[in-house]
Amino acid sequence: MRKLIPLAIAAAAIAVLPSAPASATGAIKCKPTPQSSWKTQEVLKAKLVKEGWIVRKSKVDGGCYEVYGTTPEGDRVEAYFHPVTLEKLYVARRGEVLFRKQGY
Amino acid sequence: MRTILNKKLTFWLLLSLPAFLLVLGWWQGRIDSMDMLHPTGEWSARLMIIAMALSPLVSLLGAKPWLNWLVARRRAFGVAAFGYALLHLIFYLIDMGNLDDILAEWMAPGIWTGWAAFGLMLPLALTSNDRSMRWLKAGWKKLQQLVYPAAILTLLHWIWVHNSYAGALVHFVPLGLLVLARFLKKPLSQMKPLGV
Numbered sequence: 001m002r003k004l005i006p007l008a009i010a011a012a013a014i015a016v017l018p019s020a021p022a023s024a025t026g027a028i029k030c031k032p033t034p035q036s037s038w039k040t041q042e043v044l045k046a047k048l049v050k051e052g053w054i055v056r057k058s059k060v061d062g063g064c065y066e067v068y069g070t071t072p073e074g075d076r077v078e079a080y081f082h083p084v085t086l087e088k089l090y091v092a093r094r095g096e097v098l099f100r101k102q103g104y
Numbered sequence: 105m106r107t108i109l110n111k112k113l114t115f116w117l118l119l120s121l122p123a124f125l126l127v128l129g130w131w132q133g134r135i136d137s138m139d140m141l142h143p144t145g146e147w148s149a150r151l152m153i154i155a156m157a158l159s160p161l162v163s164l165l166g167a168k169p170w171l172n173w174l175v176a177r178r179r180a181f182g183v184a185a186f187g188y189a190l191l192h193l194i195f196y197l198i199d200m201g202n203l204d205d206i207l208a209e210w211m212a213p214g215i216w217t218g219w220a221a222f223g224l225m226l227p228l229a230l231t232s233n234d235r236s237m238r239w240l241k242a243g244w245k246k247l248q249q250l251v252y253p254a255a256i257l258t259l260l261h262w263i264w265v266h267n268s269y270a271g272a273l274v275h276f277v278p279l280g281l282l283v284l285a286r287f288l289k290k291p292l293s294q295m296k297p298l299g300v
Contacts, residue, residue: 027267076205094214095267
């Protein structure tokens with residue numbers, strides 16, 4: 001019995017490890033849309049800057065545009081936008097969800 | 105060769121290798137300040153977990169040469185965990201760039217937990233030396249038990265700042281199971297004289 005406990009623990013630990021998804025990126029996902037219909041990240045950045053954002057970094061994540069920056073309200077956030085409509089879908093400050101569009 | 109490998113200094117150099125590579129990448133402009141946050145935090149948590157896993161492992165497996173080798177370096181793991189946490193904090197400050205932004209978000213769940221974990225790790229690192237051990241006597245061990253709340257805060261910081269469980273749990277579940285196993289083992293070994 002005493003020998004079984006560490007063995008069971010080791011087995012449980014090994015079982016737990018691979019069950020976690022290898023890439024847990026992407027707070028939200030956008031339905032796949034043809035890249036040809038996407039607006040460019042530059043267009044999104046220009047739009048956001050005009051609205052008062054400070055854009056520090058942007059990339060494609062989960063089929064959406066993901067932007068790191070500061071909102072016009074002064075919150076340091078990670079935000080997701082639709083690549084075709086550039087609609088705001090999700091805003092989180094350090095993991096705390098500030099805005100989430102219905103259905104996302 | 106073997107004596108060089110077994111030198112404490114060699115081990116310190118080994119533990120600081122990831123930090124060296126990360127800072128080099130940042131210095132050369134390959135890694136953004138923002139992107140320094142995750143790896144430095146993850147290394148800090150890993151080293152903390154290793155330091156904390158050693159005594160449950162010894163109590164479960166008994167004395168083993170490889171375990172003794174690691175236990176002899178437990179202080180290095182703990183201090184290095186703090187070193188990476190400090191690096192993590194420094195890059196957070198660099199990335200934020202101004203006090204207003206830092207104050208504006210300190211109460212976010214993913215942020216205050218990080219500050220609190222760092223606050224608890226600080227006295228642990230400062231007293232990780234022979235002089236402090238002699239000076240604090242029995243109180244030293246009590247003080248070092250702050251590592252448990254520090255680990256829980258680190259786990260929460262990781263989960264909340266990413267708003268996801270996967271990465272944090274992959275790291276902390278094995279430690280949790282080991283600590284649990286040690287607790288479960290105690291009453292069993294006390295029962296042993298009754299059996300056989």
